[in-house]
Amino acid sequence: MNNKVFLTIMLLLFLKGLSAQNIDIRGYARTYEGILTETGNLAIAQQTLDLSFEKMGNKSAFKVNPVIYLYDVDSLNLKLRELYMDFFFKRFDLRIGKQQVVWGKADGVFITDIVSPLDLREFLLPDFYEIRRGIIASKLNYYTGNSTIELIWVPVFTPNEWPQPGSIWYIEPAFPVKPEFNYSRSDITAGIKNSEVFLKYASLGPKIDFELMGAYTWDDNPSLFTIKEFDTLGGHPALNKLEIFPEYNRLVVGGGSFSTEIKGVILRGEGAYYYGKYFQTTDALADGSLTEKDYLHYLIGADFSIGDVKLSSQVIQETILDYDDPILRKQNITTMTFLAQYDLFRETLHLELFTYLGITNEDALIRPKITYDLDDGFSVLVGANVFTGNTDGRFGQYKDNSMIYTKLKYSF
């Protein structure tokens, strides 16, 4: 028997046992299919069983969230999105185990929300609770009045997950010669020395909510340390070998966010200063073709309504400070998001349009969708992901991956 199938059955039996102990069992079953509009090829064939087992007590609680993904016909993938224990005290809570952490006030943009890394194997298309990866961490929340101080210790570094060759979301890096990848520097040994620490002060109260945060962390994206070898035959140096060492670098981040209401409009802002982020450069003198720069990432956004239509928009900017021309990435990148939602028929039919608009790169990802609640807990979704614009842009590069898709979901 396939090991994954065996493990899945064992897990289900184990969880059935848990259900006998008055453990709250929730979750959903979902079938999700998508077809590329360009070729008509099936791009997504994913069946999902997401289970959540929770027990809540006065002094403690636990949650286990196994997720079973079936890709295509028989490619089974089992993962534990979260597994943690909670301990409740009068003034503080302690959560230990694999968990997802969400910070900040931005929607669909990750600025101070850097505790949980991202699963980007399907770009930004999955729902946001599916994009975040769980981290092994201990989280302490101390409460005073309307304020919370949150301290997180992460002994095991978990990076962002990227698409692999063979995936329609994999973009092969462009190099003048075929590179050799050496992953000997990309392992971060778990332990105190390599752990990450995140600290947040948050206030939720009359008029305004705000958060201040700091982090001593790792950049969740690897930088590509590059060693070049040249031939000098004929008197002219010619590149003949590229060896690339993906490596993770330490990062210090400070930032904050706020949210307030002004005459019926929710105004949101978020910003973070990244000290010492590495960027690729063509500067011949740069060690490993990398340069270390400070980096600013911030946004301003507003949520409001026109009639029964709920609208939300954000303007996001990324800036590399003390910029040098040889840096491969643009100094400033501006992006906008736009969201419109409208509910009909006693909130059984939901219309939504979400768009990422790349202002600098003149590209976009447009995501219309219609969801109909056939019955309580049973929904049918039909949607599209339209990638358009400059093929050098973050969204335009996936121009061939525009698709229509459907999701049938039963929540229980």
Add this chain to the structure above:
Amino acid sequence: MLISLLVLSGAFQNANTQSLTGKEIIDKTYNRPTGEDQESDLKMTLINSAGDTRIREIKQFTKDMGEVEKSIMFFISPADVRNTSFMNWSYDDDRADDQWIYLPALNKVKRISSDSKSDYFMGSDFTYDDLGDRKLEEDTHELLREENINGKACYVVQSIPVDKDYMYAKTITWLEKETFIGVKKEFYDEDGDLLKILSIKEYNNIDGFDIITFSEMKNIQKDHRTEMKLSKIKINTGVSDLKFSERMMTRGL
């Protein structure tokens, strides 16, 4: 906002109620004693014209803290909204309410606009404003007549919003003379046509307070209705101030 149909409820009154004005009658209803704190289970049944039903269940808590009244709701069903929570802080002065929602799928608490009181609550026939305690000065109130309904003498009071852009052109409420509990209310749309009728099916005296436990809102124009039942009502049990916090919104029940 505690969902208890405050707008139609009132405590037993012993005051001299002769020659009261419409405003005085509504004032007595709005300012009824409701206890320091309450908790209850709410079940809404949404029924369409074909008789199909959908169920919404909520656990709710409220506490009057002097200048501010705080309430928090935890959504229990349907399954796709379970563990969603909603918190409202309502102020005695002219300040707008502060409101937040916790969505488990986003795993964070979001501030939302309190300027959406005309929105329908969870797809029901009740708007947020129908469920809350509207301020006395937001309408002009006129006593139209007195008449019997269900065998009980009632005042019939018409309330016209000061804000001409409000979703209702007027409401007409039947309030029992003895208890000041509204037993029926008609809502008229912006064109002056009858839109909805609220009927009180049952109320009970719990710990000395009159609480409406079963009501129905019927949309006359679209022929659908919502039944609302309150159960497990507890009053003045000493609900902690800490219940109304981000910590509890995210922790859930």
